[in-house]
Amino acid sequence: MGDIRVVVVDDHAIVREGLVALLGALDGITVVGSAADGRSALHLVADTTPDVVIMDIQMPELDGIEATRFVTGRHPATRVVMLTMNDDDETVLAAVRAGASGYLLKGSGADEVLNAVRAAAAGGMVFGASLAARVATYFASARPAGQRDAQSDAQSDAQSDVPPFPDLTDREREVLDLLASGASNDSIARATYVSDKTVRNTISSIYAKLHASGRGDAIVKAREAGFGKG
Numbered sequence: 001m002g003d004i005r006v007v008v009v010d011d012h013a014i015v016r017e018g019l020v021a022l023l024g025a026l027d028g029i030t031v032v033g034s035a036a037d038g039r040s041a042l043h044l045v046a047d048t049t050p051d052v053v054i055m056d057i058q059m060p061e062l063d064g065i066e067a068t069r070f071v072t073g074r075h076p077a078t079r080v081v082m083l084t085m086n087d088d089d090e091t092v093l094a095a096v097r098a099g100a101s102g103y104l105l106k107g108s109g110a111d112e113v114l115n116a117v118r119a120a121a122a123g124g125m126v127f128g129a130s131l132a133a134r135v136a137t138y139f140a141s142a143r144p145a146g147q148r149d150a151q152s153d154a155q156s157d158a159q160s161d162v163p164p165f166p167d168l169t170d171r172e173r174e175v176l177d178l179l180a181s182g183a184s185n186d187s188i189a190r191a192t193y194v195s196d197k198t199v200r201n202t203i204s205s206i207y208a209k210l211h212a213s214g215r216g217d218a219i220v221k222a223r224e225a226g227f228g229k230g
Helices: 013-024 037-046 064-074 089-098 110-121 129-140 147-161 171-182 185-192 196-210 215-224
Strands: 005-010 031-037 054-057 079-084 102-105
Touching: 005 037, 005 110, 013 110, 031 037, 031 054, 031 129, 037 064, 037 079, 037 110, 037 171, 054 102, 064 079, 064 089, 079 110, 089 102, 089 215, 102 110, 102 171, 147 171, 171 185, 185 196
Parallel strands: 005 031, 005 054, 054 079, 079 102
Antiparallel strands: none
């Protein structure tokens, strides 16, 4: 396997250049570019097709949440890890809904950043220690008020023997269940005896059928429908 290709996006030059230097010095990682705002990041991602984008949130032109939504929608194979000062629940969950695969606070150690990049590239999700419990609680039980009707509808469907997400194939249901349980792409490939490429293609199809903006959004919808609890 080749190096993990990374793009760094941050409007503060000192932070951006520091991350480029840090990541560029690590074995197994190649920094293929950096950008100072969200709009420039979209062009850079299109040109370089990185495996992982390290994304700030508060930036000019286009903020990191919207940039993440565009990146994960247009380039489903590219994973986004947020690196920001914002630690409020609303912002963290907005990033997850936009498709972010990880969320770290600025000030995280080099090892934590490296582990997040590697985990995201492998198809996993990672959050800083101070955020992980909150995100886990959200996935397990917390539901935005506007989604409770959807949960009730899903339960009603189950009671009437109509399975949730009827457009999904049996294989897509199997993959979605593993996805909702927190499995990485590598783990899903091993569990289903298919290639990583097949897993990525299947997940992309699931996103389209669920109208999900990314991995986090798909997991939320799947767990609301009862997936990932086996």
